[in-house]
Amino acid sequence: MSKGKRIVSIFMAVMMAVVFSGCQSNKDAESSSQPATGTEATAGSEELTQEPLVIKHFYNYDWFNVDWTSSPSGQEIQKQANVKIELSKATSGDNTKLNMMVASGDIPDLITTNKDDPAIDLMIKNGMVLPISDFIDQYAPEIREQSEPEVFKYYNYKDGKQYFFPSFLVTPYDLQQSDYNTVSGGDGVSAIRSDVYEAIGKPDMSTPDGFFNAVKAAKEKFPKLTGWYFGAFNKDLTFFKAGEFQGYMFPATQFGIHVYDVNADGKLTSGVRNPKFTEFVKFMNKMYTNGLMSSESFVDAQDIKEAKKQKGDTIVFSGIVNDFNETIKTQDNPEVGWEPLPYFPDGKYFKDGSGWTATLISKKVADPERLAKFISFMTSQTGRELDAYGVKGVHWEMKEIDGKQVPRRTPEFQTLYETDGSKYQKETGVSTYFAFSDDYIHGRMAALTDSEKTDYRKNLESIVKPHKEADIALGLIHPLSTSEEGIIQNKLNELSKAYYPKMVMAKNEGAALDTYNEFVKKAEDTGLAKLEAAWTAKYAEFK
Secondary structure, eight states: OOHHHHHHHHHHHHHHTTOOOOOOTTTTSOGGGSOOOGGGTSSOHHHHTSOOEEEEEEESOTTOOGGGGGSHHHHHHHHHHTEEEEEEEOSSSSSHHHHHHHHHTOOOSEEEEETTOHHHHHHHHTTOBOOHHHHHHHHOTHHHHHSOGGGGTSOBOTTSOBOOEEOOOOOTTGGGOTTSOOSOTTOEEEEEEHHHHHHTTOOOOSSHHHHHHHHHHHHHHOTTSEEEEOTTOOTTOOSSOGGGSSGGGHHHHTTTOOSEEEOTTSOEEEGGGSHHHHHHHHHHHHHHHTTOBOGGGGTOOHHHHHHHHHHTOEEEEEEEGGGOOTTOOBTTBTTOOEEEOOOOTTOOEEEOOSOSEEEEEBTTOSOHHHHHHHHHHHTSHHHHHHHHTOSBTTTEEEEEETTEEEEEEOHHHHHHHHHOHHHHHHHHOTTTSOTTOOHHHHHHHHOOOGGGOOHHHHHHHHHHGGGEEEOGGGGSOSOOTTSHHHHHHHHHHHHHHHHHHHHHTSSSHHHHHHHHHHHHHHHHHHTHHHHHHHHHHHHHHHO
């Protein structure tokens, strides 16, 4: 599965669970509790007397819902902004349609694609898109004030100009906010069958040794169950790209391992060089050679993983937060659920806060000033709320809970959301037109006040939040896939896919470490030092 597709799948899962995390420029103000005015409400009165501005907008995702324009959220946005949006989308899971448009020289007014799409570089080099930094300063400078400062800090091109608007950024500041959903659906977590945990006396599993001993004791008591299963690990597993090293690489992050180590001298080195990586390899090999996990973890597809979790075939399951909640029970016993386990002491969960999509503006746009006003509307409080929550008073309302004004769905749509999330999204249009989306706005709907949190939720937050870190720059330093360093990175990713299972399934610890050393040597021969130098140089640009 490509990074783009993986991000899409994680995003949709997180969205359906309403566990968005996020950012917003005025985080310390409860501005959403007040009616918006000026550009915060609708387009100017003079503009409303004009014919709606037609905006052609292409989304480079074959799953995108082009019928959004007829949804309540879509209609209200078009009405208030005085625009008519004509949507189109990719017809396949690759870049075929976008590449054809770029080759023809004819692109629509707006294009939304993954922020690391190679087509972005091509459009910029061919002079097909406007620098959004200049565009905003000329026509709608208020967009800077309405957006998180990081939106205009990290994304400059080689010429010093910024050519796209990013969405869904997360900053370290966000992680500390009480009205930010600190536990998101893609966060890595392990959980144990509650009945098995009870049967072995609920031992401390917060250290590698404690974890090993507990699973060993459980396996002896329940020999028919798999000891430890981590189905989120799959054949696409890599060690050299940030997007691959989050929920899908959770056991490694338990040892404080990340794709990059930022050293005191400012140089970045690969996490595979970190001394803790050998501790991770030894632990994984120990679990395997003692019969406490199966090789199936490395090959099972997502649907098989889900089926095994539902059946309760394993003692401990490592996945992501979306895999668990208090209502999920095992099929063999409807009274049995999954109890989240603590992180190890060195555990760090690295949030790639660099965003998801990039939206570019065609140089041939007919009315740049009115298009800028539309983007201004979409980045205003009103526009963001229409995108994230739907129509106020219909789909959502502000409520005072625990002395705080918080956005909440109206009872009718809360029920629909809980019973059929897909139908809820289609009927409201919520979270569909995400080109200018702000994660903080989304996250406020999901962030629970203290009185709303179940014990299960409180436990999850106590497990994840203290170990969570964010650094936007680290999500932006990997090179273009077509560059020399990008080709090296791709080769290294393929190398890690081949070697990781070999390390884990080696016959003993010595053989596992020999395999690890062979892996590092091959990585060095492939050009790891050159890739690290590229990471270091790019990271220095942001600091």
